[in-house]
Amino acid sequence: MAESTQDKIVSYLYKKVPSAKNLSLSQFVQTAVGWSHEIYVFDAQWKENGQEKTQGFCLRKDPGSGLLRTLSDLKEQYRVLQALEPTPAPTPKVYWFEEDPSLLGGPFFIMEKVPGEATNPWSKVGKQYYAEAAKRGKLPRSFIEALASLHNLDWRAAGLDFIGVPGPGNDFALREVAKWESLIQRSLRKPEPVLTEVLMWLKANAPKTQRLAFVHGAYRTGNLMIKDDLISAIIDWELQVIGDPMYDVAYVLSDLNREGSPLLSCVVERDFFIDTYQQLTELTIDFDACRYYEILYMMRSTAFWLSASGLFAEGKSKDLRLARTTYSVPVVLNMAAKALGF
Amino acid sequence: MLTAHHLFKEVIASLRNVVAPAIADPYPKSQAYMAAVILEFVSRQVEERRDIDQEKQQTLNRLFHDLSAFLADKTPSSASETDYEARLCRLIEWLYNEKERLGPEAFATANQKVRAALRQLLDQELKIAGTTE
Numbered sequence: 001m002a003e004s005t006q007d008k009i010v011s012y013l014y015k016k017v018p019s020a021k022n023l024s025l026s027q028f029v030q031t032a033v034g035w036s037h038e039i040y041v042f043d044a045q046w047k048e049n050g051q052e053k054t055q056g057f058c059l060r061k062d063p064g065s066g067l068l069r070t071l072s073d074l075k076e077q078y079r080v081l082q083a084l085e086p087t088p089a090p091t092p093k094v095y096w097f098e099e100d101p102s103l104l105g106g107p108f109f110i111m112e113k114v115p116g117e118a119t120n121p122w123s124k125v126g127k128q129y130y131a132e133a134a135k136r137g138k139l140p141r142s143f144i145e146a147l148a149s150l151h152n153l154d155w156r157a158a159g160l161d162f163i164g165v166p167g168p169g170n171d172f173a174l175r176e177v178a179k180w181e182s183l184i185q186r187s188l189r190k191p192e193p194v195l196t197e198v199l200m201w202l203k204a205n206a207p208k209t210q211r212l213a214f215v216h217g218a219y220r221t222g223n224l225m226i227k228d229d230l231i232s233a234i235i236d237w238e239l240q241v242i243g244d245p246m247y248d249v250a251y252v253l254s255d256l257n258r259e260g261s262p263l264l265s266c267v268v269e270r271d272f273f274i275d276t277y278q279q280l281t282e283l284t285i286d287f288d289a290c291r292y293y294e295i296l297y298m299m300r301s302t303a304f305w306l307s308a309s310g311l312f313a314e315g316k317s318k319d320l321r322l323a324r325t326t327y328s329v330p331v332v333l334n335m336a337a338k339a340l341g342f
Numbered sequence: 343m344l345t346a347h348h349l350f351k352e353v354i355a356s357l358r359n360v361v362a363p364a365i366a367d368p369y370p371k372s373q374a375y376m377a378a379v380i381l382e383f384v385s386r387q388v389e390e391r392r393d394i395d396q397e398k399q400q401t402l403n404r405l406f407h408d409l410s411a412f413l414a415d416k417t418p419s420s421a422s423e424t425d426y427e428a429r430l431c432r433l434i435e436w437l438y439n440e441k442e443r444l445g446p447e448a449f450a451t452a453n454q455k456v457r458a459a460l461r462q463l464l465d466q467e468l469k470i471a472g473t474t475e
Binding site: 329 | 344348349353356360427430431441464467472
């Protein structure tokens with residue numbers, strides 16, 4: 001009989017903890033949230049030097065044909081989390097990175113199972129959860145503090161410059177446009193004139209960066225673990241860059257991430273966010289730059305949907321969630337067109 | 343956008359091979375299989391919409407005609423290109439790249455005409471994506 005994923009993980013853990021005896025897994029769950037990675041969460045129990053041990057783990061695996069494969073590198077994610085461990089940024093502790101695809105069918109790394117939940121803000125229950133947490137008041141501040149902890153980080157001292165450092169001026173914005181344009185070029189199956197107009201506008205209007213910071217790239221509820229109304233960990237490390245902190249701020253300010261909620265990212269009041277963020281980072285929010293980055297996010301979403309529907313069209317995935325995104329392309333391009341005034 | 347027939351084929355396959363086998367309860371299981379059977383019939387009844395492509399073609403024809411009159415001999419020589427949407431992509435790139443040479447007013451006018459056409463193209467696509475306002 002073929003060895004199950006759980007059995008394979010147990011074998012792997014024995015190699016990593018050679019003194020372990022009677023190792024077993026419980027509470028084993030494959031979460032269904034990720035489109036780009038496979039994620040398994042579980043508890044491991046074993047005996048070591050006569051003592052019973054229990055620890056929660058989270059395994060993140062590269063499925064090979066998921067989204068953003070060309071833009072996201074699992075080893076980089078592991079190294080970023082390693083670099084962030086001694087910093088004030090709340091992140092999961094990482095234990096092992098495994099490059100050998102023969103073990104689980106793709107490279108993977110194992111990190112700690114962080115207490116709390118990353119409630120999906122798009123569901124009715126999720127919206128209600130965040131609205132109630134917002135009223136209690138602790139979570140909105142924690143949301144801003146965690147973001148500020150990234151933007152205030154001395155990323156050179158933390159050794160994060162290995163992910164690439166943009167040049168001065170508008171180099172960051174242009175690099176980001178080029179990165180997503182490369183995904184579009186790989187995914188595009190027919191010409192998209194609206195997208196061409198958006199791309200050309202973005203290239204012609206790239207803003208200068210006021211200061212380089214460590215940027216998450218997708219900072220929103222749903223990508224944050226929450227325990228007792230506090231951010232216990234920032235997760236989903238796929239799109240991090242050294243760049244303009246306004247890139248993250250724009251994502252928070254964007255309507256894209258609140259679907260009808262009056263609260264930014266469904267959890268924080270706009271004025272409170274602006275005041276507290278500026279106070280904690282000593283940065284002045286550049287609203288023109290944020291408007292620019294919001295349009296860049298729309299282009300990025302388009303690239304994402306084109307890539308998703310492209311994977312489906314080419315038969316590399318049979319996941320109907322990816323097929324559905326073919327209808328998202330004109331919708332998000334419509335948002336970009338409206339933002340540009342047409 | 344993926345074609346309707348491609349999507350029918352994949353949704354039917356998913357219902358047959360993924361959804362239905364995973365359902366233990368006999369009634370919803372039979373419904374999933376029957377949905378696949380019915381969709382197979384429906385897919386034979388459905389034709390891809392041609393009106394959208396025709397509308398888009400007319401919009402592009404009007405734009406190219408209008409712009410060649412406005413920009414006279416300054417436009418790129420891509421009139422022979424048969425894929426009109428690809429031709430428009432190249433025209434947009436050309437306009438931005440030649441912005442200085444054209445001057446701000448001519449660029450703004452040409453860009454406005456392009457954007458008006460892009461709006462019409464988008465509106466056609468949104469007839470399917472379903473969020474036309």
